[in-house]
Amino acid sequence: MIKVNDLIWDLDLLQQTPEFTYLDSTSRVRQILFKGPDHKDKSTQVFAYYSNPDILKTGKNQGNTFPGVVLISGGDQSAMSEWVERWAHEGYAAITCDYGNTKLQLGRGPVLNTLEERLAIIYDSIAQGPKVVRGYRTAGIAILAHSLLLSFPEVENNKTAVTGISWGGFQTCIVSGIDNRFKAAAPVYGCAFHDEIIFKKYFKNLTKEEKSLWMSKIDPKNYLPFSQCPTLFINGNKDGCFDIVPFDKTTKLIPEKNRFVRITPNMGHDHPVGWRPREIAAFFNSIFKGSIPLAKITGIEKWDSVIKFDYDSKVTLKNANFYYTNDTLNINANRTWNSIPAKISGGGIVSPIPQEGYVMGFLYVTDVMDLGVSSELIIN
Incomplete structure (x- = not known):
């Protein structure tokens, strides 16, 4: 208090x-x-x-x-x-x-x-x-x-x-x-x-x-x-x-x-x-x-070539993408971001680590009701 x-x-x-x-x-x-x-x-x-x-x-x-x-x-x-x-x-x-x-x-x-x-x-x-x-x-x-x-x-x-x-x-x-x-x-x-x-x-x-x-x-x-x-x-x-x-x-x-x-x-x-x-x-x-309730990303594990995300959702997730940037020169509004698809399974969501690496990234997912949530920001 x-x-x-x-x-x-x-x-x-x-x-x-x-x-x-x-x-x-x-x-x-x-x-x-x-x-x-x-x-x-x-x-x-x-x-x-x-x-x-x-x-x-x-x-x-x-x-x-x-x-x-x-x-x-x-x-x-x-x-x-x-x-x-x-x-x-x-x-x-x-x-x-x-x-x-x-x-x-x-x-x-x-x-x-x-x-x-x-x-x-x-x-x-x-x-x-x-x-x-x-x-x-x-x-x-x-x-x-x-x-x-x-x-x-x-x-x-x-x-x-x-x-x-x-x-x-x-x-x-x-x-x-x-x-x-x-x-x-x-x-x-x-x-x-x-x-x-x-x-x-x-x-x-x-x-x-x-x-x-x-x-x-x-x-x-x-x-x-x-x-x-x-x-x-x-x-x-x-x-x-x-x-x-x-x-x-x-x-x-x-x-x-x-x-x-x-x-x-x-x-x-x-x-x-x-x-x-x-x-x-x-x-x-x-x-x-x-x-x-909304889906929620509950855990993040970074491995050598992939990032694994744990999640909790009462409805089926239908889409997941990992958004990332290596742009350290532009201000926030002008920063360049890219994305790659991630794979959803009952055991979690797995995204490959971009070949060019990343400075910052986040996972964005949508469920069958088209409701979206994300992970927290990942700073590499």
Whole structure:
């Protein structure tokens, strides 16, 4: 359990139901305004979308209960009603917020009009203390949204999850570590070790002391080790924002039994691509609804000419390929990767070692339901 005294967040306060009001209580996706974390000693409000299967189908609650999910968007993206609606279709009570305040008017929170201002509140604002940084506010909003979600009678206690995309994936790594009420998590793209990813160029305006403070108070590496829930980490091998090596280091911050990985060959980077993987709902459903779990690579043995992968799967695997690279010159997004087929058998999956060798590689497999998972990254 994380030591509360070490946190910059007040968990006792954030885990209380925030004051809220409905801006729209009749639509298929409701609009809510709730009290957010203070910003520079001033109170703020947060805009959110909410729905569940009953509201989506009939326009009102019918007395049924559902698992819940908190959705965290990334970058400059405001709250997206479509994302909430998609999860309500999946059978979940879902909430997402305007984490970047792009919808907020004066008096509701920090108003950020330009890209420079949005980057400043992520990085440069650390000079004013960690509670001014957007990472602090976004995590606080997500935990408050979780508290609000849990207050709804239609949401099943002990059956809530969190998933986020890009910057939201980064924040998912934080909140799943500090809010142990979550029972499952799925960060997409975003990872820890922020000073090692492509965004490190934005650290150039920070002093040595500011960089150290940012990494010690905001970066998920400080919080993810305290996660107690199964977590599905998703990223592409050529992502332009979150490099694969720090992503791999991030996955290893939690125990192997809770660690599930999907390094996706040539995965793009945006919100539709980030919420599209069917594996996220399948992963949550296996935890909350008792459905068939995703396959999992459970062991890796490197021999002279082959790599053997042990796996656990309740359904038949139909395809496996070993992806590898020897490209040490290009940045993550431009790195050249190749692949070779691997052989699936009941005793494991065997891939030949590429004749030219490899610097990094991973196994990607799909099952008969076309659900894909991968091994962890192998660094040779």
